[in-house]
Amino acid sequence: MSTLNPAQAAAVRYIDGPALVIAGAGSGKTRVITEKIAYLITECGIKPTQLIAVTFTNKAAQEMKSRVASLLKGKQSRGLAISTFHTLGLNLLRQEHTTVGLGKNFSILDQEDAKGLLQQIMQRDYGDNTAVLEDIQRAISYWKNELLSPEKAQSQAKDEKELLHATVYSAYVRYLRAYNAVDFDDLILLPVQLLQQHPVILEKWQNKIRHVLVDEYQDTNYCQYTLIRLLTGVRAAFTLVGDDDQSIYAWRGARADNFSRLQADYPIIKVIKLEQNYRSCQSILRAANQLIANNPHVFEKKLWSDKNHGNKIRVLQTKTDIDEAKRVVLDLINHRFRHQTTYNNYAILFRSNHQSRPVEQALREHAIPYQLTGGTSFFSRSEIKDCMAYLRLITNPEDDAAFLRIINTPRREIGPSTVEKLSDYARSRGVNLLAASNELGLSQVLADRALKQVQGFSRWIYHTAAQLTERPTAADIKAMLEELDYFTWLLDNSANPKAAERANKHVEDLLALIEKMLQDEEKTLSDVIARLALLDLIDRNSKEQERDEVQLMTLHAAKGLEFEHVYLIGMEEELLPHRNSVEAETIEEERRLTYVGMTRAKRSLTFTLSSMRKRYGEQQDCLPSRFLSEIAAEELEWEGKSAVSMEENVAKGEEHLAFLQKLLGVGSE
């Protein structure tokens, strides 16, 4: 605590009421939260079980947990709830499921599952319709985040399309209920509704909780904000930490205006600003400040640093996107040689995923190791989804979404028409698919052969459900999968043996993880499955730091991270700011995105842009991003702006590289 700066210390010690900590990039916000948790426990007599700390990612929660544990020496942190918003909601729902009308082992549908459900609804109830599933999903998510019921949504619909979306919304909610399932948004929404409708439960929770801490407050949506308000009640003992300049998820319901709302809702709120930056050198910070000054602010702040000045920010301009990639890679190699450092100190950041392609190619040409963050995540791999679906159906027989996924995986000769007949039957009987599979009346609708298959499947599920204990071992589950011949199926259905091996490995990883979670905590299998739905990329932390690889990721993915040297590529109009954002009038968010990218850099920052880019198969001219002109000219050092051709540019780079290699090869130094 003694090493905190005055603003940080004030944020930690202020416990008399609601507090909002405006924490600029690199100002030590995680530290403030962890120190405050420790302070509340050790100095204020608050028990760990009376504290709630929420983050947005599992990674952040994990990090915070371990930092608090080391502050408290582990002893006093038992029962401390540091989790994501969604896990918090899940815990609440698990405890109060009966009041909400959910069965004990309700399932969680991820976005993909939910989309599948929507598709089913559309096909079944709305015939062939041109509505885009993603649009419906986005609309429903928006309504849930804004606490709007299907009825409200319908009455507020402005046109045919919105009305359709709202109607599907109401069907969607009904289906979820029937499946004894919830989606991600429900994990926040249902607790809010529960607390709003049941004063007794609300009081119970308000009495239990003495302080709530929220990280990345700028990313909360209205629903989450309401949850915080409900949990803290009139005492309003909370600490919100965030940075309105780093709000980059508005398109997903995050509301930066939750900042201004706060002052209206809590006039006495204490606002503390953390303005000292411990990450970047002066040159980078100054430029970032200049850029973000173009955005309106509710709370003015000015980041400063006592670090050294650092080098000027460079701007490399090339002819095409291919040249840009080559230039970045050559520059990186040169830089690395000169500074005798490692690859993992470098990050190449971009606005959209497709920009990684040419860079990856250039990196491969030079045999430089790199890690591309993003792409398909662990839990959206098909083999993992299959296994999860089996476990879900076994613990929650009403989970029709899971049933549909695995009814014919591995192949059981149960085709679409059989499934359709089965669904119709189940619907007419008002039961779930698994139960319907076992009913006698089914023989009226299905042919003998199909009937046998379906019955075989359902019996197997029931049988396995009875056999599997509440806390099975990895070996138990593996035995189950082997009984299914699942691994054989994987082998037969993979593009090549290597892919099959990888898939196998993923399943093994999953089983090991489940076993570990079952042992670590006093959790049942269904608890663990629910938690797994909220988890992602478990092995990301460890790999990222240990391996010596150049980091490639989108600006969104870079939030919260820092790197010694950053390349921010594609600084062009239409790309950053993205073309869609110009007419959607979300330039401010694009500016924040650029700001986030810039402030990731500790020691050096390099912008790149090219004057031509292949887009949809056509060469197109590109203009420098307006954001470059928002930074004072003297902060930037342009290279290649003059008529130097790219060929010369690359040649120069290669020449220089060869020179350095020779120099090092000879062994001076």
Added chain:
DNA sequence: TGGGGTGATATTTTT
């Protein structure tokens, strides 16, 4: 069931 042809679609995606 799997392969090939077709046509729509190209921003970001914490949970």
Added chain:
DNA sequence: TATCACCCCA
């Protein structure tokens, strides 16, 4: 232009 979901047919 590259990709991918989808549909139809053998």
